[in-house]
Amino acid sequence: MDAFYPSQVWKYCPYCGSQKMEWKGGTHCMCCGNCKQRFFINASAAVAALIENEKGELIFTRRKNDPAKNMLDLPGGFIDLGETAEEAVRRELKEELNVDIDDLNYFGSFPNRYLYDGIVYFTLDMVFRCRVNNLSTLQAGDDVGDYVFIAPKNIIPEEIGLDSIRSIAQMIKLKEDPPKQKKEDTV
Ligand SMILES: [Zn+2]
Incomplete structure (x- = not known):
């Protein structure tokens, strides 16, 4: 197409x-x-969430729809009109994974191009590190087919569908599993 x-x-x-x-x-x-x-014509604002379980593994979702159907993604989505980024990430987490966020911190922003019905939309994904104390309610919903926990060092960037999310995952993988050189000094 x-x-x-x-x-x-x-x-x-x-x-x-x-x-x-x-x-x-x-x-x-x-x-x-x-x-x-x-x-x-400006970028559409979107959010994505980094959520770890007690083993330090990250939640990835599997996309139910195009673009990048069946590939891995982070939970999140487009910010509604009039909504804050923080409200959007809380809403998306409830819709997609049925969890409530206990705390969140801004991580960074990542530009993306999103192909939908033959048109390329520009987006800016704002990423938050989210703490979820109760993961027992986890359940895939909305446009999420399934979810999976992956340790940062085991992330395979080629399995991630969207460019911006792949960049985030690569950054986290490098940060938490850097190429072997020297040990970081502890303060
Ligand atoms: Zn005119």
Whole structure:
């Protein structure tokens, strides 16, 4: 399937119907050559969660749907309009894995491109380290087919479907299982 960026499929101006739509890359907007209206195309905000069990293994989910169907992912999803990132990660964890977050800390952000119905969407995944005291309620739901615990050193990046999530997993794998050089000093 061919993939197109929004700027390649957007043919008509929603205001005046003109076909003179131009992509202004420098200002990240589609501009109508007729009525001069601008339509900004920015990254969609999303969240992902890092959750460890008592053995230090991370929860990965298996995607039920495309893109990257059946491949590994981290729990999370798109932030709803008007929602905070923290609310989104709590909501997604409840929907996808039926768990409640007891504490969370911001980890970092990772840009991604997300192919859906032939269109490439730009996203920014905000990642949180989440502490879940009670994992006994774990149950896959929503767009998650299954879940699996993986020790950071056993992460296989090729099994992870989305670029941003693969980058996060590679970073964690390197951090927790660095190439053998010298031992870290303890403070
Ligand atoms: Zn127009």
